[in-house]
Amino acid sequence: MATLKDVARLAGVSVKTVSNVVNGYSFVKADNRRRVEEALEATGYRPNLGARNLRRGRTGFIALVLPELSIPYFAELAGLVIAAAQEHEWNVLIEQTFGTLAGERSALASLGPHLVDAAILSPEALQVDDFQLSVPAVLLGEHAIDVPISRVGIDNVAAAQTAVRHLISLGHQRIAAIGAHPHRGTAALRLEGYRAALAEASLPFVDELVVPALNYHRADGAAAMKSLLDLRNPPDAVFCFNDLLAIGAMRAAAERFVRVPQDLAVVGFDNNEESVYSSPSLTSVAPDKGAIARAAVDLLHRRAESRDSALEDVETPFSLQVRESTVAR
Amino acid sequence: MATLKDVARLAGVSVKTVSNVVNGYSFVKADNRRRVEEALEATGYRPNLGARNLRRGRTGFIALVLPELSIPYFAELAGLVIAAAQEHEWNVLIEQTFGTLAGERSALASLGPHLVDAAILSPEALQVDDFQLSVPAVLLGEHAIDVPISRVGIDNVAAAQTAVRHLISLGHQRIAAIGAHPHRGTAALRLEGYRAALAEASLPFVDELVVPALNYHRADGAAAMKSLLDLRNPPDAVFCFNDLLAIGAMRAAAERFVRVPQDLAVVGFDNNEESVYSSPSLTSVAPDKGAIARAAVDLLHRRAESRDSALEDVETPFSLQVRESTVAR
DNA sequence: CATCGTTGTTCCAACGATGTAAAGACCGAG
DNA sequence: CTCGGTCTTTACATCGTTGGAACAACGATG
Incomplete structure (x- = not known):
């Protein structure tokens, strides 16, 4: 060389x-x-980038810390972040945490100015104490807890409310929610949006219709749906906090010969490509993932350049994609 | 610091x-x-890893060059490669090529001993001339062309043959194939396996039943399926060269009210998580992705350590996961 | 007490790049 | 022909780390 x-x-x-x-x-x-x-x-x-960066005092890398690449939302997002980072001559280092506290802690510990110039975090379990970051960082999603870090994401309350309003506008009265979670910030906000939509339509908030999910995988959605279908009085619609849960829920419904959308309407969240091709296709809240990726990378770029550290909270747009799981062809 | x-x-x-x-x-x-x-x-x-690696003459990174993270197979694989690389103290740099020649060339050009110690490649369009690599590399999948690079992957001919044999054993006679591709090495081999399975059952090879797909996305599978259903004499089974094509094909079938598996049996390839939860769930050839990731990383590790450069061809196991798209519940 | 081998520590150079300061070349003005 | 100023190039130090050689301390040996 x-x-x-x-x-x-x-x-x-x-x-x-x-x-x-x-x-x-x-x-x-x-x-x-x-x-x-x-x-x-x-x-x-x-x-030799290593040598150049050693001399320049930068590394040329940013970290993307996320739960798991096998979750389509994160895979799509990662692809977009990589593309956005390229424009600032940044390479992206992906760290998987598998949603565990230990995984997130070790990912954060491995971060530092010697390895990356900045970090994009999608944490699920972190505590306040863990945020002793030595590089500029931005959170995707929500602040589960009150930490002084910038954030990029959609208005989760409004998005959830939009989804549930849609179900209500179709005449559904007994609407379940799948995906409640004790620590996840987004889960709390989506639940809040769900509640708000019920309230404004004067529908009762029924405890048994809110089902928690510890992971947001397809299997969790299926399990949750089964428990809902076992109720004396099952729901006629369900709002799932992500598409994987919804896919699992639809699968569980199909196994019980519950027809979607006739017997049960389903709305998801994330608008995975998978949801466009499922049978029935899935109505879903669609965050603008490209906007999220770009906003996060641009924000970090500004912060890495100028040493100022004003906190920013960037709100990206979303839309509701209506498909067969709520409105039959 | x-x-x-x-x-x-x-x-x-x-x-x-x-x-x-x-x-x-x-x-x-x-x-x-x-x-x-x-x-x-x-x-x-x-x-400071940069400084250490500068001194030691290594970078601490390997590149993973793949078409697109939004394709579940590659997302899952990337996750496994990252995990495997961690054991050798390697960080993984992901480059997306979007399956284009230009994308692959630019990814390869950016590789070099100053940036990465080794590379894992999943090329789709590369030509012989492009393989002027300056670091140890390994191909995932197949040699589309004859280049002196090690390979890790399954026996695609045998895998495809297994899939089609399964369809034949269920009594299907008019079996289509979706995913033929002019340049892709795996496509040629899977087609060969398809042919072999037909031949050993003395079934005719029918040209109109082999449909090409330029990309392996869900939309391509749907389009291909539509063209098959438009035939005077449509198939009673279809073997798709990956799961996304199969998902698209099942979607297209559903839109035409063709029932799977009663009217049409479908087999996919890759065994994505998505295929377990689709309705109907998808029978699929399941390569051992963990084994592929580990084998590729280990091979590169050996090559990066010792400067010998014996070519290796590692064959990883696969299995056929039979689900509802071929055998009704 | 000179010699030796073992153990423990330090100094120096190097990896490849870039910032700084100083030196060299060149020009026109006085 | 000197001076002062702009270009242009160079030598040197430096980033944080590690390999190698040199050096120092030590007890054991003859």
Whole structure:
């Protein structure tokens, strides 16, 4: 691998002159510039990023800490973050926490200015004490707890309310919710939106219709749905806090020969590609994932450049995608 | 951020002694070792990986070049690769190519010993000339073309044959295939397995039943299925070259009120989590993704350590997961 | 007490890049 | 022909780490 030294020797100039050419410094004599450029070409020189960053005091990486890549929402988001980071010459390091406190702690511990310039976090279990970050960071989703970190995400209350209003507007009266969670900030807000929508339609809030889910996987949605179908008086609609739960719920319904949407309307959250092709296709709250990824990366870029540290709270748009799980073809 | 120098000053020893303690060098006096360890603790020292790797001549990263994270197979695989890489103290850099030649070329160009120690590639369009790699690499899937690079993957011919045999054993005679592709190596092999299974059952190979798919997304599967259902004599079973195609195909069938599996049996490939929860659930060829990830990373580790460069071809196991899309409950 | 081998520590150079300061080349003005 | 100012290039130090050689301390040996 060619280094600046090799190029310099070939071009017959000093190392620094080559460095100047590489970095676009203006005052290089045309003749030398040409010779250096030829030498660069001939050796196929590529800068050693490690060395450059060591000298510059940056690493060229940002961390993306998320629960699991096998969850479609995070996989899609990761893809978008990688694309957005590229525009700022950042490479993305993905850390999986599997939603556990231990996993999140170890991911955070491994972060530091020597490894990454900044971090994007999607935490699920972290405590206040854990946020002793040494690099600029941004939270995706919600503040489960009150920590001084910027945030990017949608208005979860409004989004949930929109989803449940949709169910109410279709005439549903006994609407369940799947995905309550003791620690997850988004879960609390979506529940709040659910409550608000019921309240404004003067529908009662029924405890037994709110089912918790510890993980947001398909299996959890299926289990929750089964318990709902076992009720003396099962719901006629269900709002799931993410699409995977909804997919699991629809699966459980199908196994009991409960028809969606005739017997049971289902709304999800995240608008995974999977939900467009399921049978029936799934009505879902669609956050603008591209906007989230871009906003998060841009925010970190500003913070990494200027050392100011104003907290920001960026709200990204969402929409409701209505499909067959609430309105039959 | 504390450096070795800070720790050394605090402990009252030289930088090198601290380095020796950090790296587990045996001959350090107990007394000094204790003082250094206390100083390490007190300063919260974490080695600067960039500097360490610069000195050691490695980067601590491997690249994972794949089409797109939003494709579940690659998302799951990426998660497993990250986990496997952790055991060798490697961080994973994910590059998305979006299946285009340009994307793959630019990903490859950005690779080099200054950035990564090794690379795992899942190419779809690359040409022979492109494989001028300067780091150890391994291909996932198949050699589309004849290049001297190690490979890890399943026996695609046998896997496809197993899938189609399954359909034949259920009495299907008119079996379609979705996913033929002009350049993709795996596509050719899966088609070969399909052909072999037909041949051994003395079933005719019918051209119109083999449908190409340029991308392997759900939409492509749906489009292909529609064209098959438009045939004068449509198939009674279909083998899709991946699960996304199969999901799209089942969706298209449902829209035409074609029942799966009664009117049409469907087999996929990849065994995505999504396929377990679809309605009907999808019979699929299940490659052992964990084994693939581990084998690829381990192979690269061996190659990065010892400079020998024997080509390896690692075959990982697969199985057929039979579900409702071929056998009704 | 000189010598030796073992153990423990330090100093120096190097990895590849860039910022700083100083030196060299060149120009026109006085 | 010197001076002062702009270009242009260079030498050097530096980022944080580690390998190697040098050095120092030590008890054991002859």
